[in-house]
Amino acid sequence: MNKGLSPIVKNVAAVALVPITVFGLYVIAHGHLTPGGGFPGGAIIATMTALLLISFGTSWVKAIGKERLSMAESLGLVGFVGLAIMGIGKSFFNNFLVGQGLFFGNAVAFGPNPGWLGTAGLIPLMNMAVGLEVFAAISLIAITMFTAEVSK
Amino acid sequence: MERNKSKPIVAAILFVFLLAMSFSIHPAGKPSETKMDDFFIAHGQEETGSNNIVAAIVFDYRGMDTLVEASVLFAAATGVFIALGGGKK
Numbered sequence: 300m301n302k303g304l305s306p307i308v309k310n311v312a313a314v315a316l317v318p319i320t321v322f323g324l325y326v327i328a329h330g331h332l333t334p335g336g337g338f339p340g341g342a343i344i345a346t347m348t349a350l351l352l353i354s355f356g357t358s359w360v361k362a363i364g365k366e367r368l369s370m371a372e373s374l375g376l377v378g379f380v381g382l383a384i385m386g387i388g389k390s391f392f393n394n395f396l397v398g399q400g401l402f403f404g405n406a407v408a409f410g411p412n413p414g415w416l417g418t419a420g421l422i423p424l425m426n427m428a429v430g431l432e433v434f435a436a437i438s439l440i441a442i443t444m445f446t447a448e449v450s451k
Numbered sequence: 452m453e454r455n456k457s458k459p460i461v462a463a464i465l466f467v468f469l470l471a472m473s474f475s476i477h478p479a480g481k482p483s484e485t486k487m488d489d490f491f492i493a494h495g496q497e498e499t500g501s502n503n504i505v506a507a508i509v510f511d512y513r514g515m516d517t518l519v520e521a522s523v524l525f526a527a528a529t530g531v532f533i534a535l536g537g538g539k540k
Contacts, residue, residue: 336510
């Protein structure tokens, strides 16, 4: 069991944790407007896990649970495939929400515009699913590698 | 001995070759085939509603690529989990 580093490092990590998570969520949520998306956003949030592992040690891993992370990973991938299948009436990966006026379905103005969050149909939802999957997968890899026991 | 003598010759030939190749690359920003790029730039915004053309291509036009990419990450996590003792002790 790794006890982690000094209280100074722990406090700084605890302060840095919130902006890192918020920035990662921002990158995921604005994937259809600005550079970024599910993959980089999920990786940014996963750096939070690495920071926690290094500064706080491994005592908190049991409370989170590897099974729960694995579940989140599977959920992200299944959600991605599910969203892709939902448009199967026309084709796989058919973006059926665009221009419907529903959830994320506002019509977007053609040409340069400031950008609205509620556009692009399935793309933000897929970004969220992929972000969840990437976050859980990289966190799982980091935790597993950090807590691996060397057999004699 | 023979090997050491041929080294500068090989380096010189490689240098000349790379120099010639660097001059023969077509200029940046001017691809020879632009039909597909023009289509995405002209229709991407109205077809997908996404301001970000890259997101439109990655998650809509080439969604299958992204799907398999995500599965690769899933497989990688699974492999690490299996290899480094995620199972019951």
